[in-house]
Amino acid sequence: MSPITASPIADLSSAAASGQRLLHWQIAPYLVQSNHSYLVTLLLHSSLNAKQVFLRAEPDNEEYLLPMTLTSAGAGDWLSYQAELPLNPAEPTTVYCFKVVTEDNQLWLDAAGESPHMPMREQSFKIVVGIAPPAWVPQQVFYQVFVERFNNGDPTCDMAKGAYQVRHQGPVKAKPWGEPIDGDNPNTEFYGGDLVGVKNKLDYLQSLGVTALYLNPVFTSPSVHKYDIEDYENVDLNFGGNQALAALTDDMHQRGMKILLDAVFNHCSDTHPWFNRWGTQDSIGAYQGKHSPYYDYFTFMDPNNPDSEFCWQGSKVIPVLNLGHPELKAYFFDAPGAITRRWMQPPYNVDGWRVDVIHMMGEGPHADNNAKVLGQMRQAIKETNPEGYFLGEHFFENTRWTQGELEDGAMNYYGFALPLRAFLAKQDVNYHPHQLSAEQFDAWLRQTRSRTPYATQLCQLNLLDTHDTARFFTLLNEDEGLMKLAAVLLMTYPGVPCIYYGDETGMVGGNDPYNRACFDWDEAHWNHSLWQHYQQMIALRQQTPALQAGAYHTLYAEGDGFVFARFDAEQCCVIAINRSVDRPLTMALTADFMAALSKAGQWSLLVGEGINKDGVITLPATGFAVWDLS
Template sequence: MKKIVQILIFILLFTGLMACQKQPVETPVDLSTIYQQNDVYYEIFVRSFADSNGDGIGDLNGITDNLDYLVNLGITAVWLMPINPSPSYHGYDVTDYYSINPDYGTLEDFQNLIDQAHARGIEIIMDLVINHTSDQHPWFISAQSSVNSPYRDYYIWNGNTAYQTFGGGMVDLNFNNPAVITEVENIMDFYLDMGVHGFRIDAAKHLIESNNATLDNALLILQLNEHMKAKDPNSFLVSEVLDMSYLAYADYYIGSDSLFDFYAAQNIWDKVGLGNNRYLFASNLKKEYDALREVKTDFVNAPVTGNHDMNRLASMDGFNSYYSLEKLALAARINLTLPGSPFIYYGEELGMKGIRYEGINVAGYGTVYDEYRRSPFLWGTSTYQTSWLPDNGANDAVASFADQAADSTSLYNVYKEIIKVREDNPALMYGNYFEPYVDNNSNIQGYVRYFSDENVTQAVLVLNNISSDPRTVDLSYLEILYGDLNIPAYGTLIVSIDPDLIGDYI
């Protein structure tokens, strides 16, 4: 008995010491195996990421060869932008849903990528581009050739002209035809059987054009998601509803596991970047989360600071001049402490720049629009460097991965550190609890995150200094998980708080 008491005292002392060293919160089980929809995502434009065979074009084997890059950064899941054959450089107009763009590799390469990623604890989701096909897809070629084609009703006709939401030869599929839904379910099954974790539904609000489009689309996505869940209950479906108002996308939680949080993104751009109405930051987000919770209590949001359809964060007004690096770092720390599964667009961790051009000619390439929002990742070494797009000098002043990895103060290392803090603290990683800090003002914007299940209960307070002056907070009695009580300009402090005393902080 005495021996057992000694052991217990030792364990208590030992765990106390561990806590002082900011070790991960101790849990009897690996929570990531329970909450499989919570990940830290990395969005990859395959053409620009890593070239394995020297043709200058990124490919699947290049990703496989660089999975350790993702592991070292802390990434646990990847969103691959379209990888099916397509006549366009971006791939958002598919000609064959069952094979791989030859520039990117083969189905065998994709299987190998999935398997190698799984071996490192990384899941893969795919872009599911189903609002439209390419007008070069065999379905459409047949459909256009004859009103008697079995594929005629796969599309939406006005006379002999097929409806296009986006133009450019992207012809909309007809989701009033059950055969089209079956085709999509078959495509999903094909890739789920290969081991993908789920899908990102492209252009979700355009799938069905009707007077009741939001509900019609949400219910269509629900049908697809239920099909997927019957096959894999842990799978993940995130819908792209490109709107800056949460009121416009909240109802898509009817069928989606997750939605990109463009409202939070816009608040980050506006409050952190431009400094507008900073005192509203946390309260705005609370309003959004409360609205989402009314549709789906266990919503898993997908916070972002940008994606391939937007000018890169480092090129945005407010982020491209004074305190640029500090603001980019704060945007990252906010994005990675919000509820859900945060997404990082490749190159954001380096502060890469890039904007849209309205059809200018680039020597050696041709006419460009969104290409420079999706430019080659900056490895800093020739190995794996992609070069399909001529360098326009926009990133001349941006340090490469090789340089940033060696610099402990780099943006890359800010990302790496805050991702680790998120993954070590269940209050940040799981659940969607979010309440604004009681003493928020126009400089300090904080929020409490909390998580509790049968394995662990934890609460943390995240304080962001959205100002160019250092701010000192009087919380010295709390355990610091990240940062310093003297919060530098655009800095972040994360402290552990007693879950029973949350009421003192909100």
């Protein structure tokens, strides 16, 4: 083992503001791969008076306490210890933590922080060997497009008034762009948004700084939202058909942009030929009885009652598919031309899938053998494109699926959107009152980070809102200052950011369907201050590798104030926010921290209005600042 020398990163990380005496991050130079092991570095504060320092590993599921070697005095009062971490050859995941023995006690460090006792395995640092999420993902800024409401690029493919009946909801309506949504029958109202319209606005998206798109479902469906698919093999003609998707993806790839499609494989429409509830398809669907060739594609609670099919959360219009059926497996995953594979191949070449209600997919009802089904979908994606992005939708805690072997990342509601909602909007996902202090906010974030390998954390899709939630600006009562704080955190916290269409212009809207209004392309109606803020923060992220793939460390979390660092071997950024809407805030990062900063270079303000003087940060009300300490 060769010793490492003190670096600006080590200096900065003497962030005694967090009160930690043991520090480790899963980036170089603190974690460096070498053949069949990793060189692991721990920083230890000399005030701890350590007698023994161990790296705890489980290469064969048994405890090994590996003595660590003091390699340098480090920066300031910090000592650097190293050891070789052996990998677990029996499984992809290797776990480890640290144990420090003093004269009369001990202290442990895992991914959740320090502990006076041996930590739980699920909170250990994790390395997943041989399975890595796509390298391109952390570099992106995603933009979610609800296609029907984004832009009308080809009026010739618009829905005709009364073209068909949407089940019992009545005939479809063709409405002028921007007319208010009718909350009584929102799924029958078509405004004309299409894929040609998305393609026509790529210049706009790039001017904002967007590099990747996530599209809500585009396949043939009777509804506006298209989560009730009746034909997986064709893009809806009202969106421009297959040729429009091919033209869009080709243009995007020529521009260096990426694109995800929405995979709705857990359920289909009751108008799909496989089910054919309404008799509108030329098929003998499962609804017609047991003699249907598709009967076993679904699960009926009462074989003698066709209306007893198992549905997604009881919604009769979207019966759940039995993905244990060999024909469905072949159709979606296994066959060379399976749906998952087909749209990732020419002429479309999409870069991955966002999978709807991924935790509910299974063999039969109740998500039976969920991991097996997801493994089959992952295999189809990676065989078609090893760098394909496999993204899962989870509204709640998702770490069971984000350990590296299944999803590359998840829509990070639980690990970002929900704690941020409680911290800034003071409510939970059910719109109940929920207020968090900065300490509680930091604890929630730390808890979720500790349970996921860091490479996966960097590929979690962070978001403020989506088509399934009220717009965040509305939740904030249109407080521009708080919305800007949210955008700062979206662009700087570990994970890949995703903007819901129109958030950057100040679009408002309550819960579904009012969060799905038409994008207003009249710039006179935009919040230009907010738009420029998004553009500025996106540019900062794209110009700063440390914000894309750097380590994370909380420096201050108290009351309304939250400060953290993102850093790699070359660069360090400090991000600070003040949540208070009516008073400035001063935050001292402690003398030890300032002593380290004196070796890390000068504070250079990149964005915001913060003032730093000898490690004491002052921010105005709803103020923020990002500094470069490189």
